[in-house]
Structure formats: C-alpha cells, structure tokens
Amino acid sequence: MPSTAPCVVAELTAGDAGEVLTVQYAAYLAEARRYGTTEIPPLRETVAELAADLERPDVRAFGAWAGARLIGSVRLRGDRVGTGSGCAELARYSVAPDAQGHGVGRALLERAHAELAAGDVTWLVTGARSEENLRLYRRAGYEETGRLVDSAGVELLRLERLSPWT
Template sequence: MTSAIHIGPLAAAHAGEVLTVQRAAYVTEAQHYDAPRIPPLTETLDELRADLMAGVLAIGAWTGTRLAGSVRGRIDGDRMEVARFSVAPDLQGQGIGGALLAAVEEAAPAEVRVFWLITGAESEDNLRLYRRAGYEVVANTTDAVGVALVVLEKLRAA
C-alpha cells in the first residue's frame, strides 16, 4: 500500500482534479474494449461539478497533495450505486482502490443495505478487487456502445 494515504470527502472545488484522474484511469478500460465514448470519459467538468454540488456521496484519496483516486455513491432508498470509481494508473495495485471502496461503503447512510456497481465483464483486476471486498456478480448486460458488463452487489454487514 502507498504510504500516507488520506481519505476524505470531495467538494465541487475538486472537480478538475477528479475529472483528470477519472479520465486517466478509464482510458485503459476504453482501449481494452475499443470503446472511447464510455461515460466516464465523456462526462464534462460541468456535469461532474453539478454531481458534487448535488450532494452525491463523493470520497477522494490523496497521497500528499495529489488526488490519487475517487469514488461516488449514488443513493436510491436502501441501495447505493458505487460509481465513477477511479485510481490514477501509476498508483493502481497499491491498496488505494480497496481503501476508497471501504470508505464509500462506511460513509453510506445507515439505511443503505445493498451496494452495487457495474464494471466490464473482462476487467479482471477490477473484478478481483470487488470480489475480495465481498461483491458478487448478479447480472450480465451490455451498454449502449456494446461493451459487455457485469452487475455486482454486496449486502451491508448487519
């Protein structure tokens, strides 16, 4: 694990940094699937800023002053989508993703009973991380650009 990781809430002022890390992280996914128009790469700064200002649960991880990764939680009743989960490519595999995932789950309101997310069906590193964290595949789907996806869920511990 990278030393001195600081986990904390994100604000609209972080939007530029978040978008930069998000785009860097998702480029490899887009290349793998030959799908350059996946939503994390087409999201605009204004859209991201609006998301952060709307009260979406947003968590960042920093190494020193550098934003190393981020994740957002979109809450709908007793369910929370883990969305736009990204770690800077040069920092992947160092425990930042696991720390972010644990932090967003912990920060979810008490009424959230189910965490869910979508990732590429061939994204083995992502799937390994999610399975280690207790997520299980519950469905297969395809997105608008033809990328095969899996839906994973995890029940919140009582």
C-alpha cells in the same frame, strides 16, 4: 497487501471536479483500450456534469490524496444510505494508473462502505473483461447479479454487496 494505502481519503466537493476528472480519464483510458472504444460513459463526462453530480444531495464522493495530488476517487449515489434499507450505486471508481496496486482502491472502497448501515445494498457495474476490477470487487464481497451492455457496446457485469459484509 495492507488494508489502507499511504494516502488520505477525504470527502470531495464540486471544487475538486477538475482533478477528479483528470484521474477518471487517466484510469478509464486503460478500460477504453481494453474494449476498443473511447465512447464509454466515464470518458464522456464533462467537468460541469461531474461538478453537478458532486453537488447532488444523494451523492457522497471521496478522494484519495497523496499530499496535494488526487490519486483516486469514488462516488456513492443513493437515497436513504446509512438507514439499513438504502440502496446505493458505487460509481466512477477511479485510481490513477501509477497508484494502482498500492491499496488506494481498497482505501476508497472502505471509506465508501463506512457510509453504509447493516442492510444497505451497494451495487456497481464493471466491464465483463476487467479482471483486476472483478478480483477487487469480489474480495470486497460483491457478487454478480446481472449483465448488460452500455451505450458504447461494452458488456458490463452488475455486482451487488449487502452491508455489512464479513
């Protein structure tokens, strides 16, 4: 698989919140089916909450565009990112279902990771039964560091990655 998809990855703004939420909902509906609940946090986020998150000074957000259509997004949340001693959460990572498997997710991860300096730690959570996600994250250098249960009762794995990873 090529390292980048036939898309353009660019920074997102609060003005993109509606499109981001559309992709997020579509992507996380598959997770909701897998876990038997629509109460997972990404499906409960509102446009106003998402727009507010995109305006935070400690959030960098990126979208994958195929022409005028947003097909994926990711948020990197954290202070001191890019300093070598920062810690950032990779959050609300979403790829439209019809765009999955074509390198879009990898392109988004590469763009988010480009914000990091050597020594920065990135962490994320994903469903314990989300095998496709786990394969992608492990290929990108993430390792399991813990388990927790979210507000919907879904078992999650916490994964971390030290930058740079080779």
